[in-house]
Amino acid sequence: MSPDAYNPDELAFLLSRGLDGDLSPEEQRRLNEALWQSDSLRSEASKLETVDRLVRRWGQEPVEVDWKHHAELTSACAGSADDERLDKVDDLLRRWRDQSVGAEEIDLATVVLGRVRTEYRGANPYRLVLRLGVPLAAAAAIALVVTATTWFTPAREPIYRVTIGPSSWSAALAERGVESRVVVSFAQSDEAATTRQAPPAIGFATIGVEPLGSAGEESSPL
Amino acid sequence: MDARLEVTKSSEADLVRRAQGGDSAAFGSLVRSHQRRAVSLAYRLLGNAADAADVSQDAFVRAYRNLAQLDDPRRFGAWLMRVVSNLSLNYRRSRATRAATSLDDALEVGAEVRRPATRQRLSRGANDDGGPLPEELHDAVSRALERLPDKQRLALILFSVEGLPQKEVADILECSVELVKWNVFQARNTLKEMLAEHL
Numbered sequence: 001m002s003p004d005a006y007n008p009d010e011l012a013f014l015l016s017r018g019l020d021g022d023l024s025p026e027e028q029r030r031l032n033e034a035l036w037q038s039d040s041l042r043s044e045a046s047k048l049e050t051v052d053r054l055v056r057r058w059g060q061e062p063v064e065v066d067w068k069h070h071a072e073l074t075s076a077c078a079g080s081a082d083d084e085r086l087d088k089v090d091d092l093l094r095r096w097r098d099q100s101v102g103a104e105e106i107d108l109a110t111v112v113l114g115r116v117r118t119e120y121r122g123a124n125p126y127r128l129v130l131r132l133g134v135p136l137a138a139a140a141a142i143a144l145v146v147t148a149t150t151w152f153t154p155a156r157e158p159i160y161r162v163t164i165g166p167s168s169w170s171a172a173l174a175e176r177g178v179e180s181r182v183v184v185s186f187a188q189s190d191e192a193a194t195t196r197q198a199p200p201a202i203g204f205a206t207i208g209v210e211p212l213g214s215a216g217e218e219s220s221p222l
Numbered sequence: 223m224d225a226r227l228e229v230t231k232s233s234e235a236d237l238v239r240r241a242q243g244g245d246s247a248a249f250g251s252l253v254r255s256h257q258r259r260a261v262s263l264a265y266r267l268l269g270n271a272a273d274a275a276d277v278s279q280d281a282f283v284r285a286y287r288n289l290a291q292l293d294d295p296r297r298f299g300a301w302l303m304r305v306v307s308n309l310s311l312n313y314r315r316s317r318a319t320r321a322a323t324s325l326d327d328a329l330e331v332g333a334e335v336r337r338p339a340t341r342q343r344l345s346r347g348a349n350d351d352g353g354p355l356p357e358e359l360h361d362a363v364s365r366a367l368e369r370l371p372d373k374q375r376l377a378l379i380l381f382s383v384e385g386l387p388q389k390e391v392a393d394i395l396e397c398s399v400e401l402v403k404w405n406v407f408q409a410r411n412t413l414k415e416m417l418a419e420h421l
Contacts, residue, residue, distance in 0.1 A: 006404050016407035020381075022388075050421050051413045052382060058363040059383030060354040063258075063265045063274070108257040109250035112282040116246075 015045050019052050238295035241286075249289075253282050256299060259384065260306045266379045267310035268317075269364060277313050281306040300393035303380070307394060311372055359420060366416040370409050373397075377405035 007013065014031045017023055023031065035041055234255070240248035260281055265274035285302050292301055355363065367375055373395065380391045381402065392399045414421065 006401075008400070012411060013404070013407045016410055017403055019410075020388075020403075020406075022403065047414045047421050048410050051410050051417065054355065054359070054363055054417065054420070055367075055378060055382050055410075055413070057353065057355045058360060058367075059266065059379070061360065063262045064271060108261075108279070108282065109253035111279060112253050112286065113246050113250055115279070115283050116286050 011041060012044060012048070015041070015048050018045075019049060234298060235295035238289070238292065238298045242289050242292070242295070249286055252298065256302055257282075259299075260302065263303060263306050263379070263384060264310050266383055267307065267375070268314060269368070273313060273317070274310075277309045278306060281309050284309070297393065300390060303394045304396070307376055311376075362417060362420060363413075366413050369416065370412060374405045374409035374412065377402050378409040381406050 011031065011034050014023060014027055018028070018031055035045060234252070237248045237252050241252060257278065260278045261274055264277040264281070265271060268274050268277065281302065285305055292298060354360065367379075370378070376395060377391060380386045380394060381388060386394075388399045388402050391402045395402065395405075
């Protein structure tokens with residue numbers, strides 16, 4: 001029979017569900033009647049029951065993992081497989097076999113949290129460079145373009161004032177390992193806003209930032 | 223759901239929320255309360271302790287990393303078991319394609335060697351009611367389970383071996399309860415053929 005051919009009325013399916021005490025009174029009555037009439041169905045029922053018992057007993061084997069020796073084995077196997085190392089592995093296997101412990105007795109929490117901490121420690125310097133360095137570089141580029149634009153038009157009001165600084169969320173987010181960002185704020189002068197002066201195209205077009213009305217904020221995500 | 227289970231689930235949900243907020247001690251408590259089932263499930267799916275140790279560790283680390291994605295903290299247990307199941311199945315597939323002479327095989331031999339409780343079992347047969355199986359029968363059942371399709375093996379192990387309610391198995395497998403029952407039946411039916419000489 002195809003595994004996809006779901007048939008809730010199939011008698012063998014009822015037998016299987018019957019083992020789990022999952023039949024409605026009506027289904028139970030139908031199954032009993034069929035069992036009474038058919039030798040082969042009774043034989044089928046007996047085999048399914050035996051299979052179920054076998055599987056349950058198969059699952060009674062205790063799970064034994066010795067995490068300390070597991071770690072030693074892993075590190076012993078990590079290098080080259082010369083004779084000395086293989087002897088060591090063999091010895092460790094013997095000790096492991098003799099000293100296994102139940103799965104519930106281990107301190108897996110310490111192992112897991114240790115791994116997580118190591119990963120985060122290892123990743124932090126690189127993440128810090130990305131988190132702060134890239135937005136700061138982008139912000140510096142904006143500042144340069146805006147300063148240059150206003151420098152060469154000294155007689156007029158500045159179009160934008162640019163402030164660069166960490167987001168107010170940065171510290172809290174960084175503690176939780178969440179990506180943070182540096183905020184670049186633009187304040188457009190009143191004159192520029194009312195005279196609809198065109199923004200300096202080169203700098204903003206390069207990084208895709210647009211002025212947001214008379215005062216806006218845009219950030220540079222990592 | 224009975225009242226005690228409800229309370230347990232609600233305090234577990236609280237631990238999950240605290241862990242999502244960065245409380246590693248809360249996550250430690252979650253690991254301790256689920257490690258037996260995680261290691262046991264990985265072991266039943268992989269058949270040796272070394273792989274089960276690797277996979278269950280990885281599962282907890284991944285769960286920690288992705289905890290923010292868990293919308294309903296009350297479903298942490300099912301979610302974690304799904305991570306363990308998926309990692310175990312992936313591990314089995316990659317193990318199957320690995321070269322026969324790798325060093326991992328040495329580890330597997332080690333894991334096979336260490337089954338002291340099983341080794342001492344002698345003359346019990348398929349129809350004995352109590353206790354673990356004798357070694358030969360145990361190995362026959364292991365081999366037969368290995369050959370079942372993934373969904374059937376998972377459903378049978380979670381339901382019949384780990385003793386989870388059908389509803390929880392359905393949660394883990396992301397399918398209907400009816401499909402769980404069908405997969406369990408299909409698994410039993412196939413095993414009946416494979417283990418015919420022992421029945």
